[in-house]
Amino acid sequence: MAEMGLQSYRFSISWPRLLPAGRGKVNEAGVQxxxxxxxELLAHNIEPMITLYHWDLPQALQDEGGWEARTTAEAFAEYARLCYARFGSRVKLWATFNETIVFIGHGYINGLHPPAVRDPARAIQACHHVFIAHALAVKAFREMAVAGEIGFVNVLQPHTPLTDSEADIKATELADAIHTHWLYDPVLKGTYPADLLAQTQALWGVPRFAPGDDALLRENRCDFIGLNYYRRETVSAQPPEIATGGRAWRGGIILFRA
Structure with a gap:
C-alpha cells in the first residue's frame, strides 16, 4: 500500500475475534x-479507518436472538467501548456498520445470508436494533472523548423511473424511501421517515420502540456517512416479465403497495 502511495486504509474488525462470546472475556491475541x-499503517503514513461491524456477528449472540434481540445492541456497545479503549488514541476515523441494507436485507428478507429468515416484520425490528446499536456506539464514542469522527457506511443507489408514467414515478419514490431514507434518516436525522414508519407499524406493528429510543437516536447522530456506490436502480411499478441480462429485484428490500 505504501508503494502505491495510499494515504488511508479502511478495514473491518472482527467482533468475535476480539470477544468470542460477543461480550465478556477478551481475546488478547485478537486485540494484538x-x-x-x-x-504498521501509521509507520508508513497511512491513516487507519476502522469499521466495527462487517456482518460477522458472534454465534453466541445469534443463539440469543441475533439482531432481533435488543441485548445484541447492548453487547455491540460493549464491543465498541473495547475498541475505543484499545485503539482510540491512534485511530481518528471510525464507522459503526457496513452496508446494513445487505446484512438485514439478505439476512431477513430473501434469506440469502444468516440467519436465513424471510420475514419483513422481523427485518424491520432487527434493523431498528442495528440503529440502536449505532446510537449506543456513538454515545460511547463521545462519552470516552475519542479524538476523531464516527460515521455509518451504507450502499447508495440512486433510483430513476423506467418510464414517465405516474405509477413508475410513485414506485420510484417508494423505492427511494425504503432503500435510502429508511436506512439513512435514523443515523443522520435521528428519526425514521414518518410516512413509511406509519405504514410499517400499521402493517406489522414494527419497529417496536423501547422507552428512550427516540431520544437515543436523536441525540447520537453520526458525524459523517460513507457511501458505497455500485449502480443506479431503474424502477418500474410492474414486476419484470423477461430477464434482460441484468439483475431485477422484485420489491427491493421490502414490498409495499405504492
Missing part, C-alpha cells in the same frame, strides 16, 4: 493483531 496492523 489489530494493534500491530494499526502501528
Amino acid at each position: 493483531f489489530y494493534s500491530d496492523l494499526i502501528d
Whole structure:
C-alpha cells in the first residue's frame, strides 16, 4: 500500500475475534493483531479507518436472538467501548456498520445470508436494533472523548423511473424511501421517515420502540456517512416479465403497495 502511495486504509474488525462470546472475556491475541496492523499503517503514513461491524456477528449472540434481540445492541456497545479503549488514541476515523441494507436485507428478507429468515416484520425490528446499536456506539464514542469522527457506511443507489408514467414515478419514490431514507434518516436525522414508519407499524406493528429510543437516536447522530456506490436502480411499478441480462429485484428490500 505504501508503494502505491495510499494515504488511508479502511478495514473491518472482527467482533468475535476480539470477544468470542460477543461480550465478556477478551481475546488478547485478537486485540494484538489489530494493534500491530494499526502501528504498521501509521509507520508508513497511512491513516487507519476502522469499521466495527462487517456482518460477522458472534454465534453466541445469534443463539440469543441475533439482531432481533435488543441485548445484541447492548453487547455491540460493549464491543465498541473495547475498541475505543484499545485503539482510540491512534485511530481518528471510525464507522459503526457496513452496508446494513445487505446484512438485514439478505439476512431477513430473501434469506440469502444468516440467519436465513424471510420475514419483513422481523427485518424491520432487527434493523431498528442495528440503529440502536449505532446510537449506543456513538454515545460511547463521545462519552470516552475519542479524538476523531464516527460515521455509518451504507450502499447508495440512486433510483430513476423506467418510464414517465405516474405509477413508475410513485414506485420510484417508494423505492427511494425504503432503500435510502429508511436506512439513512435514523443515523443522520435521528428519526425514521414518518410516512413509511406509519405504514410499517400499521402493517406489522414494527419497529417496536423501547422507552428512550427516540431520544437515543436523536441525540447520537453520526458525524459523517460513507457511501458505497455500485449502480443506479431503474424502477418500474410492474414486476419484470423477461430477464434482460441484468439483475431485477422484485420489491427491493421490502414490498409495499405504492
